[in-house]
Amino acid sequence: MASKSLSGTGEYIPKKREVVKTPAEKVSDILYWILRSAIVINVVALFFPSFNPARLSEGINKNLSLFSCGVSYDSIVVNLKRALKQEWVSEDAFALIFYASLIIIIAVIIIAASGCLSLGSHKMKKVGLAVTLGGGVIEAVGLAALFQAHTEIVETTLPNKVDKILLLNAEGVADPDYLPPAFILFIVLISVIILLSIVNFFLVPRSMMGEGFSMEPKFQLFLMMLPVIALAFVFSYLPLYGWRYAFFDYKSGETLSMDKFVGFDHFTELFRIPATRRDILTVLKNTLAMSGLGIATSWIPMVFAIFLSEIRNARFKRIVQTFTTIPNFISWVLVYAIAIAIFNTDGFINTFINSFRDPAVDTLASENYLMSNSHMWLKMLAWGIWKGTGWSAIIYIAAISGIDQGLYEAATVDGAGRFAKMWYITIPELIPTFCVLLLMSIANILSNGMEQYLVFSNAKNSAQIQVLDLYVYNLGIGSGLIPLSTVIGMVKSVISVILLFAANSVSKLIRGESIV
Amino acid sequence: MEKLTLKKKGENAGLTDSTTHIKQTPSDIVFNVINYLFFGVFTLSCIFPFYYIFINTISDNELVKSGAITLIPRGITISNYISMFKVNDLWNSVVVTVGRTLIGTCLMVFVSGLAGYLVTKEEMWHRKFWYRFLVITMYFNAGLIPWYLNMSMLGLTNNFMAYIIPGIVSPYNIILVKTYVESIPGEIEESAFMDGASYWTIFRKIIWPLSKPILATIAIFGAVGHWNSFQDSLILNSNSPELFTLQHRLYIYLNQSSNLGAIVASGTSSTDSAAIAGAMNTKIIQYTISMVTIIPILCVYPWLMKYFEKGLMLGAVKG
Numbered sequence: 001m002a003s004k005s006l007s008g009t010g011e012y013i014p015k016k017r018e019v020v021k022t023p024a025e026k027v028s029d030i031l032y033w034i035l036r037s038a039i040v041i042n043v044v045a046l047f048f049p050s051f052n053p054a055r056l057s058e059g060i061n062k063n064l065s066l067f068s069c070g071v072s073y074d075s076i077v078v079n080l081k082r083a084l085k086q087e088w089v090s091e092d093a094f095a096l097i098f099y100a101s102l103i104i105i106i107a108v109i110i111i112a113a114s115g116c117l118s119l120g121s122h123k124m125k126k127v128g129l130a131v132t133l134g135g136g137v138i139e140a141v142g143l144a145a146l147f148q149a150h151t152e153i154v155e156t157t158l159p160n161k162v163d164k165i166l167l168l169n170a171e172g173v174a175d176p177d178y179l180p181p182a183f184i185l186f187i188v189l190i191s192v193i194i195l196l197s198i199v200n201f202f203l204v205p206r207s208m209m210g211e212g213f214s215m216e217p218k219f220q221l222f223l224m225m226l227p228v229i230a231l232a233f234v235f236s237y238l239p240l241y242g243w244r245y246a247f248f249d250y251k252s253g254e255t256l257s258m259d260k261f262v263g264f265d266h267f268t269e270l271f272r273i274p275a276t277r278r279d280i281l282t283v284l285k286n287t288l289a290m291s292g293l294g295i296a297t298s299w300i301p302m303v304f305a306i307f308l309s310e311i312r313n314a315r316f317k318r319i320v321q322t323f324t325t326i327p328n329f330i331s332w333v334l335v336y337a338i339a340i341a342i343f344n345t346d347g348f349i350n351t352f353i354n355s356f357r358d359p360a361v362d363t364l365a366s367e368n369y370l371m372s373n374s375h376m377w378l379k380m381l382a383w384g385i386w387k388g389t390g391w392s393a394i395i396y397i398a399a400i401s402g403i404d405q406g407l408y409e410a411a412t413v414d415g416a417g418r419f420a421k422m423w424y425i426t427i428p429e430l431i432p433t434f435c436v437l438l439l440m441s442i443a444n445i446l447s448n449g450m451e452q453y454l455v456f457s458n459a460k461n462s463a464q465i466q467v468l469d470l471y472v473y474n475l476g477i478g479s480g481l482i483p484l485s486t487v488i489g490m491v492k493s494v495i496s497v498i499l500l501f502a503a504n505s506v507s508k509l510i511r512g513e514s515i516v
Numbered sequence: 517m518e519k520l521t522l523k524k525k526g527e528n529a530g531l532t533d534s535t536t537h538i539k540q541t542p543s544d545i546v547f548n549v550i551n552y553l554f555f556g557v558f559t560l561s562c563i564f565p566f567y568y569i570f571i572n573t574i575s576d577n578e579l580v581k582s583g584a585i586t587l588i589p590r591g592i593t594i595s596n597y598i599s600m601f602k603v604n605d606l607w608n609s610v611v612v613t614v615g616r617t618l619i620g621t622c623l624m625v626f627v628s629g630l631a632g633y634l635v636t637k638e639e640m641w642h643r644k645f646w647y648r649f650l651v652i653t654m655y656f657n658a659g660l661i662p663w664y665l666n667m668s669m670l671g672l673t674n675n676f677m678a679y680i681i682p683g684i685v686s687p688y689n690i691i692l693v694k695t696y697v698e699s700i701p702g703e704i705e706e707s708a709f710m711d712g713a714s715y716w717t718i719f720r721k722i723i724w725p726l727s728k729p730i731l732a733t734i735a736i737f738g739a740v741g742h743w744n745s746f747q748d749s750l751i752l753n754s755n756s757p758e759l760f761t762l763q764h765r766l767y768i769y770l771n772q773s774s775n776l777g778a779i780v781a782s783g784t785s786s787t788d789s790a791a792i793a794g795a796m797n798t799k800i801i802q803y804t805i806s807m808v809t810i811i812p813i814l815c816v817y818p819w820l821m822k823y824f825e826k827g828l829m830l831g832a833v834k835g
Contacts, residue, residue: 012675049669075671220715221640228631229646231685234670236653242662307551320819321557323562329813329820331744333763337770337806338565341572346799348568351583387559418547450660451747455767469660476661477751489659497656 028203031170032118035132035196039115042108042139042189047184047234047485052470053143054101056150057094057165058174059083070101089165093149100145104186105140111193116226120220129197136194136399143186150179166371246486266487279471282313286377287467291445293381301389302434306426307394310418321397324390335387336455343369370456376464380452395437396430402428436515439503446492446499468492566810573804577795596796596804606805608758609765616679616761617742623684625735629740631685632693633723637715650687660751667752674756679748683741689734696730697723733823736816745811766805778802 021029021400045051046067054069059080070077077084077094084091114135114359154176157165162174169175215223236359246267249260270280311317327335342348345368353365407425416424450469457465466474468488507515572580576591584590600606634640635647657663672678700723708718724731746763753759760768769776775800796804 047670063669065669065671071671127761198613217637217715218639220643221634221637222642222646224632224715225631225640225646228627228634228685228690229649231627231681232650232687235666235682236565236657239658242658242665245665247663274573308555310547311555312548316552316555320559323559325821326566326814327562327819329740329744329817330810331746331763333746333767333770334744334806334809337766337802337809338569340770341569341803341806342565344799346583348565348586352586354583355586368552389558390562418544455770472660473751477664482661482665485661486659489661493657494657500655 002262002482014021022205024203025205028200030041031200031203033194035193035200036115036118038189038192038196039111039132042186042193043112045185045189046105046108051185053180053186054097054104054146055180055182056097056146056167057089057153058163058167059165066101066103069097070103070105073098083161083165088158088161089153093152093156096145096149096152100142103142103145104139107135107139110138116223119223120213120215121207121211122205123211124215125204126201126207126214128211129201129204132197133194133201136190136197139186140194143183144188146183147179177336181262184406192464243486243490245483246490248483250483252482262483266483267491269484270487270491277349280488282463283466283471286464287448287511289377290380290467291441291448293377294384294448295438295441295445297381297385298438299434300385302396302427302430304389304421306430307391308393308397309400309426310422321390321394325394326390328391329385330387332451332455335383335452339370339383339456371458371460373461373464376461379503380456380465383452383456392437395433399430399433401425432511435511436507439507439515443496443500566814569803569806573800573807577800579599580800581797596800597808599796600801600804601807605757605760606762606765606808609760609762612676612679612699612759613743613762616676616745617739620680620683620742621735622738623680624686624689624738625731627684628686628689628734629671629724629727629731630719631690632727633697633719634715635690635694636697650685650690654687664751672751674759675753676759677763678752679742679745682748683738686734686738689738692734693727693730700726705716720831729823736820736823739816740813740820762809766802766809769802769805772798797813 047065049063049065052064052066052069054060054066054076055064057080060069060076061079064075073095076098080089080094083089084094090504111132114128114131117131118125120128133140153165162176166174166176167178167180169178207510208338244256247261247266248256249262250256269276271277308317308320311320340347344350345366347369347370349363350367357364403426408421411425446468448467448469450467452471453465453467453470454473457470473487474487475481475488504514507513534636568586571587571589572585573596574592574594575585575589576593577596579585598736631650635643635650637643658666667673667678672681704722704726705718710720713721716774744763745761746767749759749764750767750815
C-alpha cells in the first residue's frame with residue numbers, strides 16, 4: 001500500500017525517445033547478450049575448482065579454484081613442498097602460475113566492470129568495449145603466462161618423477177602435451193570476448209553530439225543491486241550445486257568422477273541398511289516429538305501476554321517484560337553455561353541443599369542433573385520455554401495494546417467479568433496472529449536447529465536428544481559421511497518447502513492471506 | 517503514525533483500568549496475587565542464574581570452591597577477571613568476536629540499507645524477480661553439508677572472512693528496511709529527484725538519515741547475532757584455534773570437566789600460570805568466562821529494549 005505513494009516517482013524520469021533501431025544495432029544487441037554471458041561464465045569459472053586452468057600439475061590440489069591460486073601462492077604448492085625441496089621440478093614455474101592467476105583475476109575484474117558499462121548510453125558502451133578489449137588482452141597475456149608455466153613444468157621435471165608432477169590425461173597417463181580442459185575453456189571464452197568486443201565496437205552507433213555518459217535508471221538501479229544479488233546467489237543458491245554429492249560415492253578431499261556415480265543408492269540406503277534405518281527412525285522420533293511438544297505449547301506466550309496485560313502496576317509489568325526477554329538474546333552455549341551453574345554437581349541446587357546439611361553428619365548432595373537421560377524431551381522443551389516465552393509474548397502484547405478499548409467497555413457494561421472479557425474479546429483478537437505463528441512452526445517441524453541439542457548432548461543422552469539437524473551435523477562433519485548426510489539434508493529441505501507451501505495454502509484458505 | 521495511535525490506545529487502557537480499579541472483588545484479589553506471584557517467580561528464574569554466576573565470580577575463590585556462595589557474595593574481589601585476561605586463548609577469541617561483530621554488523625547494515633532502498637524502486641530492471649530471488653532464500657536452504665562444501669570450495673574455511681561475507685546479505689533485514697522506506701513520504705524523494713539528484717545521492721542524503729531507527733534496530737540485532745554465533749566457528753574454522761569465537765571457546769571450556777585450570781593456565785606466562793591454576797578451579801573459570809560472554813549483551817540490552825518492539829512491529833506488517 002505504502003509503495004503506491006512512491007510510484008509517482010516514475011513520472012519524473014525523462015521519457016524514452018522512441019528510436020527505430022538500425023539492423024546494425026539489432027545485431028549488436030544480440031552479440032551483446034553473447035558477450036555478457038561469456039563474461040558471466042568467465043567470472044563464475046574463477047570460483048569453480050573444476051574450471052581451474054592453473055591446475056597444470058598433478059601436485060596442485062584438485063579442490064583449488066583459480067581465484068584461490070591467484071590469492072595465495074601457498075595454496076598452490078601446499079602438496080608440492082617435498083617435490084620443490086628436492087628439485088624434481090623448477091619452482092619458478094609455480095611462481096609463474098601464481099602471477100598468471102593474479103593477472104587473470106585482475107583482468108576478469110576489469111572485464112566484469114566494463115561489461116556493466118554495456119548497459120549505458122552509446123558513449124558509455126564504446127568506452128566499455130574498449131576497456132573489455134583491454135581486459136581481454138590482459139587475460140590473454142595471463143593465459144599465455146600459464147602456457148609458459150606449463151612448458152616450464154614439462155621441461156624441468158625430472159624424467160623419473162614425471163608421474164608425480166605432470167598432469168594425467170583422460171587415460172590416466174602422465175602426458176606432457178595434455179592441457180586441462182579448463183584451459184581450453186578459458187581460451188574459447190577469451191577469444192569470444194575479444195572478438196565480440198571488437199565487432200561490437202564497430203556496430204554500436206557513433207555517439208551523438210552532447211551525449212554524455214549516462215545510463216537508464218532501470219539499469220543504474222540494477223547495477224547497484226548486482227553485488228547483493230551476486231552474494232545471495234553465491235551463499236544461498238550455489239550450495240544447491242552440492243546436492244550432486246548425494247549421487248556419488250564421495251569421501252572428503254577426493255574429486256568427483258563419473259565412475260563413482262551411484263545414482264540413488266544413498267537414498268535407498270536410508271531404508272536398506274538396518275543400522276541406518278534404526279538411526280533415522282530414532283532421530284525422526286526425537287525431532288517430531290520435540291517439535292510437536294513445541295507446537296503443543298505454542299499457546300504459552302499468548303497466555304503469558306494476556307495475563308501480563310492484566311497486571312495493573314506499570315513498573316512491575318515493565319520489569320517482567322525486560323527480564324523475561326533477556327534469555328532470548330543469549331546463545332544456547334550460554335544457556336548451557338547457566339544449566340551447568342544451576343544443575344551441575346557443584347551447581348546452585350546442590351550447594352543450596354548442602355548449605356542446610358552438616359558435612360560431618362549428612363551425606364552431601366552431589367547429583368549431576370545434566371548427565372541423566374530421563375525426560376530429555378521435556379527438559380529441552382522447558383529450556384525452550386524459558387528462553388523463548390518472554391520474547392514470543394511481545395508480539396501478542398503489541399496485538400493486545402492494539403485491541404479496540406470500546407469492546408472492553410461495552411463488555412463491562414454488559415456485565416462481563418475479567419475472564420469473560422479474556423475469553424470473548426482478547427483471545428479471538430489474538431487468534432489470527434497465533435494461527436500465523438502456528439502454521440509457521442508446523443512448516444518448520446523438521447528444522448528445530450542443532451545448537452540447543454548440540455550443547456546439551458552428552459554420552460548418556462545422545463539417543464534421546466539427537467534431532468535431524470544434529471544428526472546431519474554428526475554424520476557429515478563428525479563422521480565424514482558426506483553423501484548420506486547430503487541426502488538427508490536434501491530430503492529435509494524438500495519436505496520443509498512442501499510443508500511451507502501447504503501451510504501457506506491452508507492460511508490462504510482460512511484467512512484469505514498468505515503467510516510468506 | 518501507527519506508533520501514535522498505539523500510544524493513544526495504551527493511554528485509554530490506562531484510563532479504563534483506573535476506573536475499574538475501584539471495585540475489587542475477593543476473587544479479583546486472589547487472581548491478582550496468583551498473577552503477580554507467577555510473573556514474579558518467572559522473572560526471578562530469568563535473572564537469578566545470571567546473578568548466581570556473577571556472585572560466584574566476584575567472591576573469594578576458597579569460599580566458592582567449598583560451595584559457600586549461594587545467595588550473597590562474600591569477600592568481594594575482581595581478581596578472577598584480571599587473571600582471565602592473561603589467558604591468550606581467551607584474548608584471541610575476544611578480539612576475533614569483537615572484530616567480526618564490528619565489521620560484520622557495519623557491512624550488513626550498509627548493504628541492508630542500500631538494498632532495502634533499491635528494492636522499493638519500481639523502475640529497477642526486473643525488480644519483482646530480483647526481490648523474490650532474495651526473499652526465497654529465507655525459506656529455503658540446501659542443507660548444512662552442501663553449505664559447508666560450498667564454503668570450503670570458496671576457500672572460506674579456516675578463514676576469518678567466513679564470519680563476515682556470508683552474513684552481509686540478510687534478506688530479512690532487507691525486507692525490514694524496505695517496509696520502512698516505503699513508509700517515508702515519496703514527496704521528499706521526488707523533490708530531490710527533480711533537483712537532479714542521483715539514486716546514490718538520494719540514498720545517502722535522504723533515505724539513510726531518515727531510516728536511522730530501523731537501521732539502528734537491525735544493527736543491534738545483527739551485532740547480537742554476531743556476538744552469539746557459534747556454529748560457523750564450530751563447523752568452518754574448527755582447525756584454526758586462533759579464529760575461535762568467544763562462544764566456541766566457552767563451549768570448549770564448558771566441556772572440559774576436570775583439568776580446565778591447567779589447560780587455561782598453560783596459555784599464560786609461567787608466573788601467572790601457577791597462580792591461575794592454584795587459585796581457580798574449573799567451576800570458577802567457567803563462570804568467569806560465561807560472565808565475560810554475557811556482559812556485552814547486557815550492556816546493549818537497554819538499546820535492544822528501546823528498538824525491538826518497533827522492529828518487531830515492522831516485521832509483523834510485512835505481509
